[in-house]
């Protein structure tokens with residue numbers, strides 16, 4: 001399902017980042033616990049009243065050609081207008097309306113996108129009168145709030161989700177493997193898609209795109225249906241933000257949401273960049289199966305150690321995704337491109353793997369026997385049993401006596417034991433601790 005995108009825009013210092021952190025709050029904290037994940041505090045997920053969404057702080061985006069502050073804000077607003085489903089326009093309730101606020105308002109009005117005006121920095125109810133002036137900007141939803149204290153953000157989110165488009169239906173049946181080809185600009189995504197479609201064993205069906213902003217290509221290979229979710233349809237040539245690398249992350253978000261498997265394309269010539277980490281991190285956090293494809297391998301000067309060196313580089317940067325297989329290919333010459341779809345199929349199967357409770361517990365009991373859980377503060381950690389509660393990705397609940405006695409490193413140990421026994425190649429595995437009630 002495609003999650004709606006909410007973008008926060010506004011001039012500098014009105015409190016966009018503070019508001020972003022407030023809304024993203026808990027999730028950011030959770031994510032930061034995991035070592036190795038880049039947290040740039042520009043993209044996050046939020047949820048409110050059971051509706052999940054992506055949140056973007058456009059203030060954190062860099063725009064190549066912006067010299068003036070107003071240029072910069074205009075570009076943020078344009079990006080929000082293009083990409084967001086709902087725009088949160090933040091202003092400083094203490095300073096009143098500025099010329100820049102008025103200019104942004106005009107742009108937003110012209111776009112006809114739903115806008116919720118967040119009148120920030122009203123830390124006390126007695127300041128709420130300040131908000132009335134902002135009705136002059138012509139937006140219907142005007143919400144007084146304090147991002148600092150967290151007051152008013154609930155009312156803001158009520159308004160935001162009221163403007164969400166209805167949940168979009170997927171047309172593909174459950175057996176169809178949905179593949180997102182993602183990566184930063186110029187790594188060769190389009191070239192790879194074209195190569196795959198040109199493969200002998202692939203039958204491309206002619207069904208047109210099924211959602212409003214992605215071009216989907218359904219195909220069949222040896223009886224297995226796939227759909228390649230291409231982000232090309234979202235490309236708007238000539239826009240200022242086209243040149244910004246972070247823009248491509250927004251494109252990737254949409255595609256990843258709808259996929260089972262994310263094929264993360266890296267440039268073999270250039271190596272791994274921060275941007276790659278951001279894109280791949282999204283696939284990991286959203287629980288998709290992942291396959292790394294190192295493209296342009298034809299252009300890399302190689303000796304017998306090059307492949308291993310690159311593999312190590314990938315592992316260094318993506319230590320939190322060491323489950324993902326790595327393929328070295330050339331979209332240009334076609335080298336190993338024929339292995340991409342079979343590998344996608346393999347990780348998709350692992351992503352949907354269901355382990356019976358009895359088999360699961362044999363493995364877990366053996367693991368606990370071999371290395372018992374730690375003792376801490378004189379209390380002994382005890383594991384009772386585990387059960388798989390979900391697939392895509394596999395999620396396993398571990399019932400224990402005291403969840404807080406189980407450290408990250410021990411959970412990681414159990415995960416490794418499960419991977420050794422069951423594979424789970426290419427898929428994240430979620431392990432969750434629950435306190436077992438005394439019986």
Ligand SMILES: Nc1nc2c(ncn2[C@@H]2O[C@H](COP(=O)(O)OP(=O)(O)OP(=O)(O)O)[C@@H](O)[C@H]2O)c(=O)[nH]1
Pocket residue numbers: 010011012013014015016017018019059060120121122123145146147148149
């Ligand atoms: N009193 C008060 N101060 C706030 C509130 N929200 C943000 N601030 C302060 O305003 C300043 C700017 O906040 P930021 O969140 O960095 O603002 P921003 O809009 O992201 O700024 P840029 O990154 O420059 O675009 C900081 O000193 C915040 O602590 C609020 O609700 N009340």
Ligand SMILES: Nc1nc2c(ncn2[C@@H]2O[C@H](COP(=O)(O)OP(=O)(O)OP(=O)(O)O)[C@@H](O)[C@H]2O)c(=O)[nH]1
Pocket residue numbers: 183184185186187188189190191192295296297298299329330331332333
């Ligand atoms: N040497 C070499 N060049 C490649 C290979 N694959 C793609 N390229 C080149 O890399 C450039 C970018 O390829 P695209 O397929 O357009 O890359 P993309 O990732 O779709 O780029 P965006 O549309 O900007 O997102 C082009 O000049 C391709 O010819 C490859 O396997 N080897």
